[in-house]
Amino acid sequence: MSDGVGGIWGLPIALVGGALRVSAPYLFVSLGECLTEKSGRINLGQEGTLIMGAMSGYGVSYLSGSPWLGVLAAGCVGVVLGAAHAWLCSLPRVNDVAVGIALMLFGTGLAFFLGKPLIQPKAPRLSSFELGAWSSSAPVRAALEINGLFLVGVAAAFAMRFVFQRTRWGLVVRIVGEDADAARALGYDVNRVRFAATAVGGFFAGVGGSFLSLYYPGSWSEGLSSGQGLMAVALVIFARWDPVRCLLASLLFGGAGAIGPALQSIGILGGYNLYATAPYVLTFVIMIATSSARRTLAGQPAELTVAR
Amino acid sequence: MPLGGIAVSFAIFGGFVGLAGANVLDVYYQMYRGAFGSWFSFQNTLVRAAPLTLTALCTALPAQLGLVIIGGEGALVLGALGAVVAAHAVDGGNPWVGLFAMAAAGCAVGGALVALEGALRTLRGVNETISSLLLNYIAIGVFKHLVEGPMRDPASLNKPSTRPIGEAYALGTIPGMDVHWGLVYGVIACVAAYVLMRRTAFGFAAKVIGGNARAAQLSGLAVHRVVIVTCGLAGAAAGLAGMVEVAAVHGTANASIIVGYGYTGVLVAFLARQHPLGILPVAVLIGGIGASGGLLQRTEHLPDAAVNVLQGILFVVILASETLRGRFGAQVARVPRSPPRPAPAAPTQKAA
Numbered sequence: 001m002s003d004g005v006g007g008i009w010g011l012p013i014a015l016v017g018g019a020l021r022v023s024a025p026y027l028f029v030s031l032g033e034c035l036t037e038k039s040g041r042i043n044l045g046q047e048g049t050l051i052m053g054a055m056s057g058y059g060v061s062y063l064s065g066s067p068w069l070g071v072l073a074a075g076c077v078g079v080v081l082g083a084a085h086a087w088l089c090s091l092p093r094v095n096d097v098a099v100g101i102a103l104m105l106f107g108t109g110l111a112f113f114l115g116k117p118l119i120q121p122k123a124p125r126l127s128s129f130e131l132g133a134w135s136s137s138a139p140v141r142a143a144l145e146i147n148g149l150f151l152v153g154v155a156a157a158f159a160m161r162f163v164f165q166r167t168r169w170g171l172v173v174r175i176v177g178e179d180a181d182a183a184r185a186l187g188y189d190v191n192r193v194r195f196a197a198t199a200v201g202g203f204f205a206g207v208g209g210s211f212l213s214l215y216y217p218g219s220w221s222e223g224l225s226s227g228q229g230l231m232a233v234a235l236v237i238f239a240r241w242d243p244v245r246c247l248l249a250s251l252l253f254g255g256a257g258a259i260g261p262a263l264q265s266i267g268i269l270g271g272y273n274l275y276a277t278a279p280y281v282l283t284f285v286i287m288i289a290t291s292s293a294r295r296t297l298a299g300q301p302a303e304l305t306v307a308r
Numbered sequence: 309m310p311l312g313g314i315a316v317s318f319a320i321f322g323g324f325v326g327l328a329g330a331n332v333l334d335v336y337y338q339m340y341r342g343a344f345g346s347w348f349s350f351q352n353t354l355v356r357a358a359p360l361t362l363t364a365l366c367t368a369l370p371a372q373l374g375l376v377i378i379g380g381e382g383a384l385v386l387g388a389l390g391a392v393v394a395a396h397a398v399d400g401g402n403p404w405v406g407l408f409a410m411a412a413a414g415c416a417v418g419g420a421l422v423a424l425e426g427a428l429r430t431l432r433g434v435n436e437t438i439s440s441l442l443l444n445y446i447a448i449g450v451f452k453h454l455v456e457g458p459m460r461d462p463a464s465l466n467k468p469s470t471r472p473i474g475e476a477y478a479l480g481t482i483p484g485m486d487v488h489w490g491l492v493y494g495v496i497a498c499v500a501a502y503v504l505m506r507r508t509a510f511g512f513a514a515k516v517i518g519g520n521a522r523a524a525q526l527s528g529l530a531v532h533r534v535v536i537v538t539c540g541l542a543g544a545a546a547g548l549a550g551m552v553e554v555a556a557v558h559g560t561a562n563a564s565i566i567v568g569y570g571y572t573g574v575l576v577a578f579l580a581r582q583h584p585l586g587i588l589p590v591a592v593l594i595g596g597i598g599a600s601g602g603l604l605q606r607t608e609h610l611p612d613a614a615v616n617v618l619q620g621i622l623f624v625v626i627l628a629s630e631t632l633r634g635r636f637g638a639q640v641a642r643v644p645r646s647p648p649r650p651a652p653a654a655p656t657q658k659a660a
Contacts, residue, residue: 084624088624088627088628091628091631092631093630093633094627094630094631095376095627095630097437098376098578098627099624099627101376101437101574101623102578102620102624102626103620103624105571105575105616105619106617106620106623106624107620108616108620109613109615109616109617109618109620110616110617112613112616113328113611113613113614113616113617116611116613226445227441227445230441233438234438237435237438270457271453272453273449273452273456274449274450274453277445277446277449277450280442280445280446280449281446284439284442284443284446287434287435288432288434291428291432291433291435292432
């Protein structure tokens, strides 16, 4: 096989590589959203959290010189925003969908405001493992550059499934999400559990944002996120509230997001804007296919307003 | 209008810009100056308020049914595109025919988009908030594809645009003002929405569905039809906003249309507590905040996103203040409104 970009393997290799890179933000946000929704609340503000995470992660990485410190800072910012969402929703008569939209606007605006001085400077980026070092082909090596943070996300997906299925904490979150009254009867503080689940969910979304600014595309700009935080919400529905299925769905969405750049890499340039909508179209089609007017979805937390 | 919430939001914003190193009182003064300080700036505010009145209806009308739709942005850009296509189709005709064709096309395209979201919700149980957001992104992608590709005017070099609609079809200004007729469209649309929702049998049906969709269905109301028609009207309003932006401001369809009027309209609708007439003063207020952004940037050296921060604070504070409603005196606890929680338009077979 030659190194030529026009080779018959060019497109699938670029797609796989793109999927591995593009899917990480989806993975982190969907894991966080999965946790939040399992507790019976939906957080549409994850989009704002993602952008704030991207901005603060980049800023801290630039100031401290350590990208991993940036990842941690992004997660902490996510905790703050998640806690804000949880607190607002715990007030009586406050609607979680509307609060999510509000925090999405707020997070985006705040990130653009504070991030203005960060557009120019170059922050140190996260390093990656060269899993393709065995290959002599440049596209293969480029495709198999795996970032450590992505592997952390993969591990987190399996860990979260274990927590949900096998631990007391996971069980408590599930009870609160299935039947708040039953949880209260058992003596659990529903609001406190949801507060914790939303705050930790925000941590994941913030980390997902730092992946955007610190690895791929790897810089801070106002057009950095294109709705990944929102698609993650739909992705969780598609994944039936299962963390490991979130991982698979993220890879699928990442692959859809990589179609445009992959086609560009083999020299097909027309219709770029249409290919860029592939993840949205995919989400939309999946939502229509999996919804039903007559039954609730398998695995859906019964307290969730999104499909009630 | 929730004046208390607005005051609290401005106080928080003042603290924020104070921390960012600006002179707080000066910021307030510049915002006033940029939005309402002179006849010129007030007209600028009104020009920004015009599309907001229409896009806010895109959220406020479905809200009467308990639906949270944020598809105004998508309906606006596709409405703009539809208006341009219509203008080219009747090129060289009577200006009235041209403007009517553009408005009809904008309404039809925007209405179809949001009616689809409503239909999917009521017929198939697809969450309308998420589907409307996804369709926004898809609509913007289609818009960019057509404007930069098949519909691109070869003469537009730096900024891909469609062929101009031509001077004859431009939407003029209200006599005595520098504000285009789109503002009048918006006022008429809001009044019509108020009459429809509060004074007709259709509006009553919508209110019943918003209260309890299952009860509405059992009492023989055509739930699906009311949901789809209401969403269609909502989308038509946002599509009309796109037509206004094309016909009165840009004269062509290009990326300048996509400045977030659809999303800001969501904020306007929530600030007005989804009341069709409440939209009018709120749209002027939010239009004014938007209009003052440029002045803040020049005089206070604040980033242009300062306006977005203020809008976000407003949105959060207003939602949080919902919890205090009815506790301070009777004047706020007038009519029992449809609950803020999105009630289902599609009944599910849940035991609850």
